[in-house]
Amino acid sequence: xxxxxxxxxxxxxxxxxxxxxxxxxxxxxxxxxxxxxxxxxxxxxxxxxxxxxxxxxxxxxxxxxxxxxxxxxxxxxxxxxxxxxxxxxxxxxxxxxxxxxxxxxxxxxxxxxxxxxxxxxxxxxxxxxxxxxxxxxxxxxxxxxxxxxxxxxxxxxxxxxxxxxxxxxxxxxxxxxxxxxxxxxxxxxxxxxxxxxxxxxxxxxxxxxxxxxxxxxxxxxxxxxxxxxxxxxxxxxxxxxxxxxxxxxxxxxxxxxxxxxxxxxxxxxxxxxxxxxxxxxxxxxxxxxxxxxxxxxxxxxxxxxxxxxxxxxxxxxxxxxxxxxxxxxxxxxxxxxxxxxxxxxxxxxxxxxxxxxxxxxxxxxxxxxxxxxxxxxxxxxxxxxxxxxxxxxxxxxxxxxxxxxxxxxxxxxxxxxxxxxxxxxxxxxxxxxxxxxxxx
Ligand code: PMP
Numbered sequence: 021x022x023x024x025x026x027x028x029x030x031x032x033x034x035x036x037x038x039x040x041x042x043x044x045x046x047x048x049x050x051x052x053x054x055x056x057x058x059x060x061x062x063x064x065x066x067x068x069x070x071x072x073x074x075x076x077x078x079x080x081x082x083x084x085x086x087x088x089x090x091x092x093x094x095x096x097x098x099x100x101x102x103x104x105x106x107x108x109x110x111x112x113x114x115x116x117x118x119x120x121x122x123x124x125x126x127x128x129x130x131x132x133x134x135x136x137x138x139x140x141x142x143x144x145x146x147x148x149x150x151x152x153x154x155x156x157x158x159x160x161x162x163x164x165x166x167x168x169x170x171x172x173x174x175x176x177x178x179x180x181x182x183x184x185x186x187x188x189x190x191x192x193x194x195x196x197x198x199x200x201x202x203x204x205x206x207x208x209x210x211x212x213x214x215x216x217x218x219x220x221x222x223x224x225x226x227x228x229x230x231x232x233x234x235x236x237x238x239x240x241x242x243x244x245x246x247x248x249x250x251x252x253x254x255x256x257x258x259x260x261x262x263x264x265x266x267x268x269x270x271x272x273x274x275x276x277x278x279x280x281x282x283x284x285x286x287x288x289x290x291x292x293x294x295x296x297x298x299x300x301x302x303x304x305x306x307x308x309x310x311x312x313x314x315x316x317x318x319x320x321x322x323x324x325x326x327x328x329x330x331x332x333x334x335x336x337x338x339x340x341x342x343x344x345x346x347x348x349x350x351x352x353x354x355x356x357x358x359x360x361x362x363x364x365x366x367x368x369x370x371x372x373x374x375x376x377x378x379x380x381x382x383x384x385x386x387x388x389x390x391x392x393x394x395x396x397x398x399x400x401x402x403x404x405x406x407x408x409x410x411x412x413x414x415x416x417x418x419x420x421x422x423x424x425x426x427x428x429x430x431x432x433x434x435x436x437x438x439x440x441x442x443x444x445x446x447x448x449x450x451x452x453x454x455x456x457x458x459x460x
Contacts, residue, residue: 045419050077053437053444055424063419066448067426068437071244071276072307075356076437082308082352089348098341106130106342109350116354117315118274118288118298125288125298127321129314130342134275134301135169137312138238141297142173143336144316144324145236145269151323154267157235160190161225161268164198167245168238168273168299177238180246192233196221198249207381207389209374211253219258222268231266236297241287244276247431248390248397256293269320270295275312279303280357280438282393283367290393296320306353311346366394366438369445376445377434383456385410394440398432398452403460410459417455423448 025044032044046058053076055063068074089105096103114126129144131137142160149157162168162177169175175183176190179198197218205212222237241256243249263270277287278300284290288298297320301312316324340346357363370393377389377396388399403410411427418425426433434448 052076052078053440062422064423064444064447064451066424066434066436068303068435069307070302070426071281071435072302074279074281074303074438075306075353075360075362076439079306079308079352079356081356082306082349085348085352086309086345089344093344096344098337098339103342103344103347105344105347105351109342109347109354112351112354113313113315116285118272118278118286119294120289123288123294124317124319125294125315127316127318129316129321129336130338130346131301131312131314132338132340132343132346133169133310133312134273134299135171135174135312136338137275137299137301137314138168138177138273139171139173140312140336141271141273141299141314141316142177142236142238144297144314144320145271147324148269148320149235154232154235156232157267159192159194159229159233160235161222161237162193162195163237163239163243164195165243165246165249166195166198166238166240166273167243168240169275179243192229194225194229196225196237198243205250205388205390207378208250209378210392211250213253215252216254216258218252219255219262222259222262226262226266226268231268234266234268236269236271237263238271238273240273240275241277241291241293242282242392242395244395244433244435245428247399247428248392248395248433250390250392256291260293260295269297271297271299273299275299275301276395276435277393279353280363280366281395281435283363283370284393285363304353305346305349306356308353309343309346309349310340311343311350313350360439362438369440369442370394372442373440373445376449379449380453380456383453385456385459394436394438396434398434400430400432400456402430413459414452414455417458418451421451421454423451425452 047055048058049056055065110128113128117125129140131140146158160177164179166179168178176193179195272295274286282290296317298315305311374391377391380386385400387401390397400410408429411430415427
């Protein structure tokens with residue numbers, strides 16, 4: 021029998037959702053675009069797991085590489101010791117770094133997850149400022165509705181107010197206003213024209229706090245987890261200019277947008293804006309073995325790692341930094357992306373994807389559709405006094421009919437594996453459209 025497990029036996033995000041009686045739906049296997057449940061139903065995966073399985077499920081090459089690596093060298097201490105795969109993987113990442121060779125983001129720090137990559141990048145930013153004689157710059161700025169994971173660093177710069185309420189945050193963390201305005205955005209395809217002046221909100225924080233206190237600004241090029249918020253044209257460029265003017269480092273959190281989500285290797289390539297640091301995870305190993313990585317400009321890496329003699333102490337590294345199995349998974353993943361030209365494949369299907377997403381316009385409850393690359397957010401009207409319930413009902417209805425979607429509150433997010441075909445897109449849209457007609 022399915023679902024006979026005790027919900028009390030361990031903590032998972034779904035066990036917090038008792039108000040929705042959210043019994044876990046059990047996934048037991050996966051292949052290509054599909055999951056299989058414990059009652060042997062096939063489920064189309066419209067979210068690449070949790071925005072991570074970009075090359076599709078059940079990739080033999082990754083499983084074999086990991087198995088072989090574990091049988092050969094299962095672990096190497098990340099202090100004093102190295103192993104060849106970590107260097108090979110770092111080198112491959114460096115060759116394929118965001119923005120290509122001109123961008124100079126060719127130094128890599130390994131971490132164990134997106135949250136760890138974010139913490140790593142924030143620490144590098146502060147350490148770099150200190151190394152160049154800007155030791156007063158310790159303040160970190162994020163963006164409202166940004167999501168940067170659950171560590172204290174990511175939580176502090178994150179823009180989800182509820183998540184920030186319970187815990188003490190990093191001193192001085194602050195947030196620029198977000199770019200989301202569904203009323204003005206309504207059904208814009210790709211990047212909206214309006215709202216670039218919102219980037220100037222960074223000037224407000226500079227005036228308020230003083231540039232000499234600010235180490236870095238971190239933003240997701242496209243806010244993913246909070247509802248696929250596509251920035252207006254010129255927005256990221258404007259942030260870059262303001263950061264440059266005031267000596268503030270710019271960090272792109274590409275945990276979702278990295279590795280082909282926008283039909284380019286990274287959002288850096290898509291938007292042509294080069295930050296100082298880039299965080300990645302998820303698609304880095306195709307969601308297989310947990311791993312994160314930070315790309316840094318060489319001068320930042322060198323200053324932080326070598327420091328000024330006697331001046332800087334930067335102790336950083338995890339037990340699992342550059343874990344052999346994760347590096348094996350990452351190398352196999354990169355090679356799949358390249359051999360199958362999956363980023364190009366994502367770009368090739370983008371027009372069809374966009375039209376399919378926007379065909380949802382006019383269906384019950386739909387108040388906005390946002391899309392860019394191979395990602396989309398369908399915003400539903402919330403039920404007054406019960407935000408999130410409509411989104412949850414749609415999620416359940418879709419799942420019962422063989423489609424896994426991601427909902428955050430009342431926003432449906434799609435971010436499928438990059439090898440998606442038109443027939444899958446048609447199935448996604450028709451199952452979601454039916455659900456929208458059925459739910460209250
Ligand atoms: N940054 C972004 C942009 C993310 O989307 C996420 C995860 N959804 C994270 C950081 C945190 O990654 P992880 O859950 O691997 O810690």
